[in-house]
Amino acid sequence: MSVKASAESRGGAGKKARPLACLILAAGKGTRMNSARVKVLHPLLGMPLVSYPVELAQVLGASPIVAVLGHQRAEVEQVLVARHGAGAVTVAEQAEQRGTGHATRVGLGPLSRFEGIVLILSGDVPLLRKETLRALVAKARATGGLAVLTATVPDATGYGRIVRDSAGRVQKIVEQRDATAAERTINEVNAGVYAAPADFLRKATARLSPKNAQGELYLTDVVARAAATIGAAAVAVDAGETSGINDRRQLAAAEIVMRGRINARWMEHASFRDPASTVVEPGVIIGADVEIGRNVSLRGRTVIGAGVRIDDGVILTDTDVGAGAEIKPYCVATEAKIGPSAKIGPFAHLRPGTDLGPEVHIGNFVETKKARLGRGSKANHLTYLGDVIVGDKVNVGAGTITCNYNGYEKTQTIIEDGAFIGSDSQLVAPVRIGKRAIVAAGATITRDVPDGALAITRADQKHVAGYADRVAARYQARRPAAPTSSPAKPSSPAKQG
Ligand code: UD1
Ligand code: CA
Secondary structure: OHHHHHHHHOOOOOOOOOOEEEEEEEOOOOHHHOOOOOHHHOEEOOEEOOHHHHHHHHHOOOOOEEEEEOOOHHHHHHHHHHHHOOOOOEEEEOOOOOOHHHHHHHHHHHHOOOOOEEEEEEOOOOOOOHHHHHHHHHHHHHHOOEEEEEEEOOOOOOOOEEEEOOOOOEEEEEOHHHOOHHHHOOOEEEEEEEEEEHHHHHHHHHOOOOOOOOOOOOOOHHHHHHHHOOOEEEEEOOHHHHOOOOOHHHHHHHHHHHHHHHHHHHOOOOEEOOHHHOEEOOOOEEOOOOEEOOOOEEEOOOEEOOOOEEOOOOEEEOOEEOOOOEEOOOOEEEOEEEOOOOEEOOOOEEOOOEEEOOOOEEEEEEEEEEEEEOOOOEEEEEEEEEEEEEOOOOEEOOOOEEEOEOOOOEOOEEEOOOOEEOOOOEEEOOEEEOOOOEEOOOOEEOOOEOOOOEEOOOOOOOOOOOHHHHHHHHHHHOOOOOOOOOOOOOOOHHHOO
């Protein structure tokens, strides 16, 4: 790694490396997506397409990173700021899409004084690897010329073809619609990714002409110019990396490729029972010795600690799971924290602001929201805990509900250490249950319960002896009339229930 990095920074020529900037071409609409949303905002594994080249450029240390935007410019810019921070990406507006050459010219605007190598990426080519781009930039640095990424594909339809001379040197790129019959048989294609010196690109894009089948300014035309001046070299790469997204089928196919890549990386130290059904988004981190069941989705900025077991059907979004925790089948958690060695589910729903301490147990059909539970506390069955702070070692009985909303505002419940909440209780907030207090089953608590006290709100139990026989006798004397609308007559009222 360090050997490689130092070779990179020396530019392979023993001199100090020229700085690297990046241009991302993303002004197009993406007509073939048939969508109201511009193509580069469609998500691939939860991340908008445009963010893939941005992250690659960042990994390569490119600065500045300029995105050429046109269609839905404001929306794309907003997403860039939200995901990468204000100022991470400079936006250049291409109001009218006059071709990739024109887009590059527009993008070079903010780079007018930049002296170095410019890496040009497309907003719709997300599967590139950083190693590939490093090799491309290294090539441009080593030769001082232009380097273009190419792939050999079985069906080159739609791509620009790489035309080489008899000695095998790159001569030019010809677009499908401008190609001769002979050129169309070439199956080495242009991936649309380039690295070249900024001053060359400034000059070459200034001279482009739209005399071609599409009447556009083609960036591809700068390759012939480079071949005639500073030199043009191809860096060939596996076609799997260079496929662009033009329609929703390609988007789905790329997602499968990316998913396989991400899963393969985590399988170095985590077990996936069925990787083909497991979705791990790019921002997720998975610790050592984690076990993941079938149909699990780990999204956003989820972090899974060491030794965690996640069973089938679990969906975690922006959730932090502490070491050794166990998440049983079909739990959903969003913006939640699950403490070490906690046990969750099956069928639990942890909503934003849930913060569970170590060894907490949350059982089936329990919903939590803005709920902090201390070490070892338990809510095992059929419970809603919202806007609540629960101390350590609290037992929340089945069917407990924090009544946190009065139709106007949310208010808080506090349950202190060691308290015991009997089943089927309602805690009407704002209310505080004291330390080691006991709430008897079926209570409706509307006032604070002192430490150590029993709170009981139910009516006394009465017994009426012989009542069952009295009711039976009454109904034997007067059978109820059968409802007239019903075709089937019940044979006896006792069987109706
Ligand atoms: C381009 C290449 C082609 C290559 C292919 C690889 C040209 C002329 N052709 O064709 O050789 O094989 O990519 O995928 O470059 N864009 C703008 N402004 C514009 C036009 C395009 O920002 O005025 C952006 C698009 O949003 C897209 C990228 O540039 O992200 C590529 O444009 P696209 O129209 O998809 O080019 P292709 O026809 O695929
Ligand atoms: Ca394209």
